[in-house]
Amino acid sequence: EKDGYDYFMLKEIAEQPKAVADTLLGRIDGSGTLLLDEVRIPPSELREVTKIVIVACGTAYHAGMIAKYAIEHWTRIPCETELASEFRYRDPILDHRTLVVAISQSGETMDTLMALRHAREQGARVLAICNTNGSTIPRESDAVLYTHAGPEVAVASTKAFLTQLVACYLVALYLGQVRGTKWGDEIGSVIQELSAIAVQVEEVLGTMEPVRELARSLADKNTVLFLGRHVGFPVALEGALKLKELAYMHAEGFAAGELKHGPIALIEEDLPVVVVVPSPRGRSVLHDKIVSNIQEIRARGARTIVIAEEGDETVVPYADHLIRIPPTPTLLQPLVATVPLQVFACELATARGNEVDQPRNLAKSVTVE
Numbered sequence: 319e320k321d322g323y324d325y326f327m328l329k330e331i332a333e334q335p336k337a338v339a340d341t342l343l344g345r346i347d348g349s350g351t352l353l354l355d356e357v358r359i360p361p362s363e364l365r366e367v368t369k370i371v372i373v374a375c376g377t378a379y380h381a382g383m384i385a386k387y388a389i390e391h392w393t394r395i396p397c398e399t400e401l402a403s404e405f406r407y408r409d410p411i412l413d414h415r416t417l418v419v420a421i422s423q424s425g426e427t428m429d430t431l432m433a434l435r436h437a438r439e440q441g442a443r444v445l446a447i448c449n450t451n452g453s454t455i456p457r458e459s460d461a462v463l464y465t466h467a468g469p470e471v472a473v474a475s476t477k478a479f480l481t482q483l484v485a486c487y488l489v490a491l492y493l494g495q496v497r498g499t500k501w502g503d504e505i506g507s508v509i510q511e512l513s514a515i516a517v518q519v520e521e522v523l524g525t526m527e528p529v530r531e532l533a534r535s536l537a538d539k540n541t542v543l544f545l546g547r548h549v550g551f552p553v554a555l556e557g558a559l560k561l562k563e564l565a566y567m568h569a570e571g572f573a574a575g576e577l578k579h580g581p582i583a584l585i586e587e588d589l590p591v592v593v594v595v596p597s598p599r600g601r602s603v604l605h606d607k608i609v610s611n612i613q614e615i616r617a618r619g620a621r622t623i624v625i626a627e628e629g630d631e632t633v634v635p636y637a638d639h640l641i642r643i644p645p646t647p648t649l650l651q652p653l654v655a656t657v658p659l660q661v662f663a664c665e666l667a668t669a670r671g672n673e674v675d676q677p678r679n680l681a682k683s684v685t686v687e
């Protein structure tokens with residue numbers, strides 16, 4: 319079943335280009351129009367939506383954090399992303415014009431299920447993004463957009479995450495299409511670039527040997543920090559989560575702009591810090607700010623592990639290790655930037671002698687609150 323791979327996780331990482339392509343399949347027509355009739359909420363109702371709330375846990379929550387950037391940018395509908403386990407306990411403000419998006423690989427996560435039940439009781443519409451056909455979360459939702467990642471066996475989520483992102487982008491673009499917001503050149507070109515992303519994920523997978531080597535050299539470390547900004551911030555959180563669950567290491571993700579508000583005090587000689595650098599073409603202000611963050615932490619002794627676009631030469635002088643990813647539009651970068659972090663965590667777990675597919679204390683789906 320592992321198709322010759324040592325672990326399901328390795329197999330599932332390798333399957334990501336196909337999973338991404340499968341999730342797009344049949345959902346974009348030849349003229350770049352999105353075909354999401356399967357989302358059975360009528361366009362008239364989608365045009366009435368005044369607020370979007372995304373609820374999810376763990377890795378799916380990170381996908382939801384990224385989705386917020388995409389949804390607000392492409393649709394101009396206010397969007398918030400909340401941990402499903404916190405959602406209903408704060409008496410959230412919901413009505414029939416709120417669209418709640420519940421993201422779950424398994425479709426059985428109790429926290430997410432309870433959040434969506436609460437949302438429906440308050441009259442909100444619920445759209446599930448789910449990988450498991452006929453599971454509880456889609457059954458209890460008003461509509462569902464399935465991710466087509468195929469079965470994910472390893473406890474650590476990889477291909478489900480990438481396909482959740484694709485599904486979130488599709489929802490965001492579809493809302494833009496239905497509502498006619500910002501439906502211009504930008505969205506047309508994003509759809510094209512989304513269609514090309516599977517090939518780019520494949521390219522990244524072909525260049526991972528130095529990442530594995532780096533991971534092995536860090537096997538005796540206790541802490542790794544991750545920094546990012548904008549959509550790179552949830553990517554940093556996801557990199558840290560993977561490392562916690564697989565390598566049992568202390569790992570934390572920060573928004574790079576928060577560094578000087580506290581976390582920079584953690585920087586010490588030889589501390590590995592992974593930095594996700596935004597494209598220099600997109601939000602270039604953020605790019606330049608993060609380059610100065612890299613300089614600051616390196617001056618304090620950090621061992622910098624920099625994930626940056628091919629052709630971005632500005633980071634070269636400050637990177638102890640440089641991991642290249644192909645150029646993508648800013649909002650799509652998580653699809654390529656997360657892959658090295660998955661490989662990194664998997665290899666570190668192996669080097670530390672941990673059980674990769676079944677990390678201690680964890681279950682694949684968390685069916686209790």
Ligand code: M6R
Pocket residue numbers: 375376377378421422423424425426427430473474475476559563682683684
């Ligand atoms: O099945 P779900 O997507 O609802 O699961 C949510 C989380 O439990 C899950 O993503 C968890 O964080 C993973 N083990 C992360 O790798």
